[in-house]
Amino acid sequence: MALVVQKYGGSSVADAESIKRVARRIIETRKAGNDVVVAVSAMGDTTDELLDLANEVSPMPPPREMDMLLTAGERISMALLAMAIADQGHSVRSFTGSQAGVITDTTHGKAKIIDVTPGRITEAIGKGHVVIVAGFQGVSRETKEITTLGRGGSDTTAVALAAAMNASVCEIYTDVDGVFSADPRVVPKARKIARITSEEMLELAASGSKVLHLRSVEYARRFGIPIHVRSSFSHKEGTFVTDQPAPEGEPVEAPIIAGVAHDRSEAKITVVGVPDRAGMAATIFAAIADADINIDMIVQNVSATETGLTDISFTLPKGEVTAAMQALQRIQGEVGFVSLLHDDLIGKLSLVGAGMKSSPGVSATFFKALADADINVEMISTSEIRISVITREDRLDEAVRAVHTAFALDTDQEAVVYAGTGR
């Protein structure tokens, strides 16, 4: 008997009717001869409502108590989902993250899973129960305190359970049909991706694709768990995120390009007039790191030789601009830079594809598409399988469409195979 782990997000369990629908879906999987373990998020807006309540009581609630509060959300949804399954005549048990053995570190609000000890789940499965587990939450080994995994943490819960229990697949149910070659709201001709490697999925998730949580993909990759992203509103196959070879009968030739991601959540800070001496960049980025701020892209201009000064620009989440500016102001005397600029009106576009490694023409096609669309590129960064650029925010959608079309990803076109064409 195969074990299937499923995850249902908040929009899939937003009300009683949705919960009953999900219950039927789980029972179908059970009736098809599988053991089923389900990770579930809080219903619809529950988390936001709890956050509002907390905010009414205190502007800066202790993170420990915030985790205690928020974990009530999945407790409610998991119990209701279990009731709906029982109502349809199937035996079922729900477990909190702590009961399910989701062991984390002690970082409230964004804890990392460090172990899964699913003894109670295994026992319940052995007795023939369907098992429902509260997503997004765990318990710290060290302090025995309740923790949460941060936004999107239910995906990680599902993958971690799948890994710990050696599941055959981890199905992530959401309100879209799968992972698309671009955000369909921006590119109406975006195509659903049937299979994608975990490496590509990681780059897409890190570049702004919101379908899967980055950490869940990392986790799945590390433990070799295939993820099937699909809609809870249809029975269509979604997207398989897997490094296993495609089953026989499916095309063996993988496309060069997986997709185009975009991201409006970043801002840019420019440190103007930095003395061009060794160690200046290190001092600047140490100050940023000390403030616990993650930066993404970095560009350092070529120094103007007559002044001996250079500019350093970097991107970071918009919400962290203020903290970063303050951290930099504190070291202005030490570094001796001239001024600070910040710019919220940027957009990031990323092209992702494992085939880039062996396809030298990709960059040329990419930049030509942007140039033809008259899009100015402000920063560039690349990995082995990704090219990212910063554009003006108001040109971002246009840029995404131009690149999507240039790589023949639009659904009414044939996929172009670049390998060996020298482009």
Next chain:
Amino acid sequence: MALVVQKYGGSSVADAESIKRVARRIIETRKAGNDVVVAVSAMGDTTDELLDLANEVSPMPPPREMDMLLTAGERISMALLAMAIADQGHSVRSFTGSQAGVITDTTHGKAKIIDVTPGRITEAIGKGHVVIVAGFQGVSRETKEITTLGRGGSDTTAVALAAAMNASVCEIYTDVDGVFSADPRVVPKARKIARITSEEMLELAASGSKVLHLRSVEYARRFGIPIHVRSSFSHKEGTFVTDQPAPEGEPVEAPIIAGVAHDRSEAKITVVGVPDRAGMAATIFAAIADADINIDMIVQNVSATETGLTDISFTLPKGEVTAAMQALQRIQGEVGFVSLLHDDLIGKLSLVGAGMKSSPGVSATFFKALADADINVEMISTSEIRISVITREDRLDEAVRAVHTAFALDTDQEAVVYAGTGR
């Protein structure tokens, strides 16, 4: 340093403002030099809202999942209360029933506390934290499942914590000023009782007084914990439920009568034409007991000698009439009774006072008051310190007022001392 255990009910923490007010009250107690452990109920209507959600999903939810669901209510209120206390600058930790070591049997929905192992609370108190504990919930020792204690269970949580931690007092905060000599909505002249014995309080709670949960009084009595019932909306002293002698300076002479309770929650079933043979009553009440129905008062008429038949009447909770009627119909052939009658329109009035034991005139005064008010008495039962009667429901309020006045309990009168007067 004294340890004070406090309990706040749902109406005291109904919204953010109320929660902040309760937080200030807790901090006052802390600042007065006490260690404080607080048991808290779910906010206002949360429990009812969760019950509605459950009902939308399933008409008969599994009790285990119902407990999982309902315990989310106190999780929310305890975390918010902890946040409000932290916001006012005091260190605080909240604990679920399970974390607080509230160990119960395995009966979901109405579990009994069998032990309290407050290790985490003691440790937190030792570190100077105020401790907030989710009321109404525990964990079963045997199955490690989450349980609830049933309606009013937060009172029991508070008393159990007070007993386990040897608290100096258990303060039960509610929306009334204390325990009254009668329900003030029925008897506007009802007086607040300053001190009452646990035995009297038990009888009042069992007779329909809703201020304290019966089980919490039993628990407090067993462990000798003084309870102070008081309003969370004022700073007035409330009612002390204690068997300890009154402090010096207070009147030593205890009143004969503590108060008058009433109850509209019962119905009456009459088994008509029961053959007057040995064992018939036993057969009838065995059938009722097998259906897990608690009965209260029983009256058997004198047998009419010409027919050899008698009638047996008993009272029970209104909600259990249907089940009882069905259980009795199943034994009609065996017992050979003629018919069944049931009557929902009854009311129960109870007079409670430890002084009854030594005051022979109490019954006479009681029945004279009812007779003078032209109230017909349909059933009677007594204990050493209580007289209860069944009346028509629509005469109940009048009966309560008549008895309250007859025993000079009205606030604008002097309390009458019966001892030795021979009444």
